[in-house]
Amino acid sequence: MPVTSAYLNRVFADVEKRNHGEKEFLQAVKEVFESLDLIIEKRPDLVKAGIIDRLVEPERSISFRVPWVDDQGILRVNRGYRIQFNSAIGPYKGGLRFHPSVNTSIIKFLGFEQIFKNSLTSLPIGGAKGGADFDPKGKSDGEVMRFCQSFMTELHRHIDADTDVPAGDIGVGVREIGFLFGQYKRITNRFAGILTGKGLSYGGSLVRTEATGYGLCYFTEEMLNQRGKSFKDTPVLISGSGNVAIFAAEKAIEMGARVIALSDSNGFIHAPGGINLDLVKEIKLVKRGRLAEYADVERSATYHEGRGIWKLQCGIALPCATQNELDEEDAAALIKNGCFAVAEGANMPSVPGAVERFLKAGILFGPAKAANAGGVATSALEMSQNSIRLSWTFIEVDQRLQEIMRNIFKNIHDASAAYGAPGNLVAGANIAGFLKVADAMLAYGVV
Ligand code: NDP
Ligand code: 2IT
Secondary structure: OOOOOHHHHHHHHHHHHHOOOOHHHHHHHHHHHHHHOOOHHHOHHHHHOOHHHHHOOOOEEEEEEEEEEOOOOOEEEEEEEEEEEEOOOOOEEEEEEEOOOOOHHHHHHHHHHHHHHHHHOOOOOEEEEEEEOOOOOOOOHHHHHHHHHHHHHHHHHHOEOOOEEEEOEOOEOHHHHHHHHHHHHHHHOOOOOOOOOOOHHHOOOOOHHHHHHHHHHHHHHHHHHOOOOOOOOOEEEEEOOOHHHHHHHHHHHHOOOEEEEEEOOOEEEEOOOOOOHHHHHHHHHHOOOOOHHHHHHOOOOEEEEOOOHHHOOOOEEEEOOOOOOEOHHHHHHHHHOOOOEEEOOOOOOEOHHHHHHHHHOOOEEEOHHHHOOHHHHHHHHHHHHHHHOOOOOHHHHHHHHHHHHHHHHHHHHHHHHHOOOOOOHHHHHHHHHHHHHHHHHHHHOOO
């Protein structure tokens, strides 16, 4: 969709020039600008104050060397990042990603999206992201520990419970958070809520592990209710088989769905009768193995190399692996095969052309910034519990999460109607998320 506002086009040209070749970051900014195009003419105050000029430039970008020694005694070097994008409405908050594909563009797109997502949670958290081009796959626990310790040896200078609170993302789960937290505590001699996703014995919150996947299903259920549909007896495709995918599958099954496929970066499993989630958990979470092993045990399922998961028939699709994993062809296949709802568990999993197709076809579409906000929202609940030095029960945290996801749906649905794009939740999420941040930035003057 072309942007019509001259102001937004001028800012985008500046962003392109200043962030040359940063494909993912430019993609994320463009999508937000397409939505802001609906409101900017009516808000000359935002233009005059240069709110959007400032919003697209991170407040602070840190990149650092991470040296470590592998099990063979060989010195390795990775590049670490923390991009503190926007702190207008709270301390910087967002995950750390350890994956060989990590670069400035990817961390920037994730940090930029996190601003709007965190705003939608209604909790006081700013936007940030970090990580490293480190590949945890095939590394021993000792290697992962030494890497995490080296990473935190630099990162500790830049974070604090009231400044910046990182968490997990791809390749960073409770094992990595444990190593990172232990090193922070050792270096600083402080036991503080400087990370979320912690283990339950040292300040973690119940439900944080499940929160992104569960939240995705709570959000999706709200969206489905609008059309008188539900998860019940519906075939569901879920890409990925990590933290988000597994707990999305768990909640979808609990809600009556038949989850018939999951994937990893090598291929996908197809289990027409419904997957055996305990087996998936054993392979992926306990053994850190490959999904291909599933079909060796469950003979009724088939394993397929490659990324063909979206070509299967389904009612609901939940992309939960990584950015740009669902292309235009995939969107066309889903629509043709009867899919009526797509909700994004991963960040920016659908390419822009795919989103356009979903919206045009009138399919229910829940964008990542809203649909996967349950993870960071529960992280903010972990911060609250750390601040008051208390822990809430599973039911208490889960109820808050449900309420947050219901409110996000309502707010973005209402915003889509109020700003001239009824039912377009992409526009609703971008505008509602933006306005709260913009309001705070306006209040501060030029900072
Ligand atoms: P995990 O590392 O637990 O799992 C990632 C999954 O996605 C794995 O199955 C992995 O396959 C697959 N995957 C990763 N990269 C690729 C790739 N380049 N191509 C194909 N498959 C890939 O990560 P999470 O489950 O935590 O994160 C998944 C997505 O959800 C990410 O987009 C993340 O940003 C987003 N997200 C995560 C939140 C959280 O709380 N963890 C919160 C909100 C969003 P393999 O095992 O082969 O590597
Ligand atoms: O993309 C995300 O929202 C996350 N990876 C979770 C961030 C967090 O701070 O819990």
